[in-house]
Amino acid sequence: MKVTERLKKLRALMAEKNINMYIVPTADFHQSEYVGEHFKARKYITGFTGSAGTAVITMDSAGLWTDGRYFLQAGKQLEGTTVELFKMGEPKVPTIEEYIESTLPEKGTLGFDGRVVAMGSGQVYEEIVQKKNGSIKYDCDLIDDIWEDRPSLSEKPAFALDVKYTGETTASKLKRVREAMEAAGANAHVITSLDDIAWLLNIRGDDIEFFPLILSYVIVTMDEVHLFINENKLSTEIKADLMKNGVTAFHPYNDVYEEVKKFTAKDTLLVDPVRMNYALYNNIPKDVKKVEKENPCVLFKAMKNPTEIENIKKAQIKDGVAHVKFIYWLKQNVGKEKITEISAANKLEELRIEQGGFIRQSFEPICAFGEHAAIVHYTSSPETDVELKEGSLFLTDTGAGFYEGSTDITRTIAFGEIPQVMKDHFTLTVQSNLRLAHARFLYGCNGMNLDILARAPFWDNNLNFNHGTGHGVGYLMNIHEAPTGFRWQYRAHEVHPIEEGMVLTDEPGIYIGGSHGVRIENELLACKGEKNEYGQFMHFETITYVPMDLDAINPEMMSIQEKAWLNEYHKTVYDKISPYLNEEEKAWLKEYTREI
Structure with a gap:
């Protein structure tokens, strides 16, 4: 069935049960960020495949709320579905709660499957419905009633x-x-x-x-x-x-x-x-x-113990080796043999498996060439898969789940000579990444306090990126882990002080629709520094060991301090990774971690 047909069936059920408005979130019974196939009800009813979004359906309209990572993707996937895109956080775009309050009729009934709605959200919906003198039906999984051949719950072993x-x-x-x-x-x-x-x-x-x-x-x-x-x-x-x-x-x-x-x-x-x-x-x-x-x-x-930290660093070495081999392979072969987004993603997974202890990818890989990289959470498909060619950038945001821990890394790679604007945007992203990585701060600071360090190079040029600068990383579990992250907007679940042993990502980027995208992501380990009369000082240790592509750098944009930081980082990358490479790969890495 097409989305329009599914919506028609859903509305028929809503009419039968006297439900005026029905909510379909992206969730399972546990408020998980990613969900099993059985729980992809929002994808089923809207056609939007991103990992975050909430659908609200009435008898004559349907809306999808999602965040800045997915504006481009959702806009394309919702074409022809009659589902309207509501860009969360944008001016004049109502929140879900505001929309419910303005659209639910007096004495109307709001429906949803209460097992996939968070307790706090449900209570907010209660308050809105009470203002309308209406009622809630939370014991109805209407999507299940229309979803033929719905996948069953997983029965895989622990x-x-x-x-x-x-x-x-x-x-x-x-x-x-x-x-x-x-x-x-x-x-x-x-x-x-x-x-x-x-x-x-x-x-x-x-x-x-x-x-x-x-x-x-x-x-x-x-x-x-x-x-x-x-x-x-x-x-x-x-x-x-x-x-x-x-x-x-x-x-x-x-x-x-x-x-x-x-x-x-x-x-x-x-x-x-x-x-x-x-x-x-x-x-x-x-x-x-x-x-x-x-x-x-x-x-x-979230506060990793010494054993976990030691293991995570081992996982990062494995991922660094796989990535260096991957970038070397790409640099040697793009333009000489046909390599596509999907075949490149498969090659990276093969190289990770070779490192041993690999369990699975830690999230859906983003391998995006050229204009696809401007779609923040792009996923290549047989319909969109394109060949990698010289003259543009290739963005890979991928992760591995090893027994030693989970990884999350983004690199943007230049093939051949690229336009100056791409080099400048790449360099801004490197500057941003390095400034956050070298933060020194007093204990008690959270990600909101530090985010401006990463945003400054962009904001100084009247530019921005529409996603958080970083998030906590779990140990072989959720790749996005509360209670700390880097972003300038307030989010209650991300404002806990940064604690010793937390692992967070540092992933600024820039996205130019129809042209290119750049993102560079390392993982940072929060460490205690000096304690004195001013308090406990903190800093980060970068634990991702993969070079930033010098072919895309504009050194003239960088300060002496920023060049020193990049050179220092590249020396660490070479020292950590070169022992695991063959002679050709080692020589290549030496060149790509040279001082600038």
């Missing part, structure tokens, strides 16, 4: 992550969680976010696209741990190890919705309004006391 990778046992992590619960005055905690459960239990799975997570819920009390999961996913060894570390009971995956009904007025429940879904929250009896605050696992897992 695997354990050894303590040599995690650096801490589940028993130790549970002790820390219970201490946080006690400090919050809670005697029970429902954990619904898959990355937090994976971190807590030291297990990984294959239920979420690209992220090695497993569909599950956990209820932690002061003396019990209940795990809700398809038990067929767990081997005898994994179950035994979980029990040894404190898991007291296993339940079917969906039984959590009935289990939370058993809490009583004697209980005080710690709930995370961002990560718990609306349906689960509404199943908790009203007389149960609730403490609404962030799940303590969020901060615990």
Whole structure:
């Protein structure tokens, strides 16, 4: 069926159930960023394939809200669907909440599947609907009713992550969680976010696209741990190890919705309004006391321990070797043999697999040549795949999941002689990346405090990029990890102070529609510096080891300090990566990490 036909069927169901407006977010039951095929309802009903967006459908209109990463992509994919694009954050564009309030009729009914809507969002919708004297229906998955041949839930097995990778046992992590619960005055905690459960239990799975997570819920009390999961996913060894570390009971995956009904007025429940879904929250009896605050696992897992840091650096060496071999191969062969966006992406994955310990890509690869690189989250397809040729830039934003950790790296590569404007934009991006990487700051600063360091080269030239400058990175789990990131706009989930052991990306860029795009991304490890009468100073260590393409640099734009930073970085890249290369690759790397 075409999108227009799907919308027609959906509206027929809405009319049957007296629903005036229906919301379809990009989410599973756990508010995951990426979701399995079963949960791609928003993609099904709009045709937009990006990883972020919310659809709102009424009886005579349909809208899709997405962020700046996807404006170009969504605009193209929504053509002919009757779905209107609402560019989030742009002037005169209403928010979803404003749109609902202005469009839902008096005494109207708002519908959605409460399992895929966050508790906090659902409560905001409640307030709007109450103003309209209307009602909410949150127990209806209307997309499921019209989606023929909907993919089933994943049944792939889980695997354990050894303590040599995690650096801490589940028993130790549970002790820390219970201490946080006690400090919050809670005697029970429902954990619904898959990355937090994976971190807590030291297990990984294959239920979420690209992220090695497993569909599950956990209820932690002061003396019990209940795990809700398809038990067929767990081997005898994994179950035994979980029990040894404190898991007291296993339940079917969906039984959590009935289990939370058993809490009583004697209980005080710690709930995370961002990560718990609306349906689960509404199943908790009203007389149960609730403490609404962030799940303590969020901060615990973001602050990597020494074992994790050591492993992450090993993963970065592997990825650096694969990338240097990849760029060398591209530089030697583009223009001599046919290489396309897709075949290049496949080559990079092959080189990563050769490094050993590779599990999967850590997110959907972005391999974009020429004007495609101006689409921030472009994904090449057989219909859009183009050949790489001399005279333009090739942007690759990719990542690998190794047992030693996840990587996220972007490089923009020049083929042949490129126009001066491309060199200038590339150099601005390098300047931006280096300035943030060399930040020195007092403890207590967050990403909003530091983002201007990266934006300044662009803002000085009346330019900007429509995405965050960086995000936290998980250890073999979510590639975008709370609670810290770099951006100039306020976002509640990204304003925690930068802590020692956090790993964040540094990925400025510039995007010129119809022409080219540039992005350069390294990962940064937050470290403690000197502590004195002014406080605790902090800095970053760059832990990505891949050269920035000197063929695209305009040295005249760079200050003496910036050139010194780039030369220092390239010396580190050569020292770290050259021992793993053959003589031809080593000679090439020596040339491409030369001082400027």
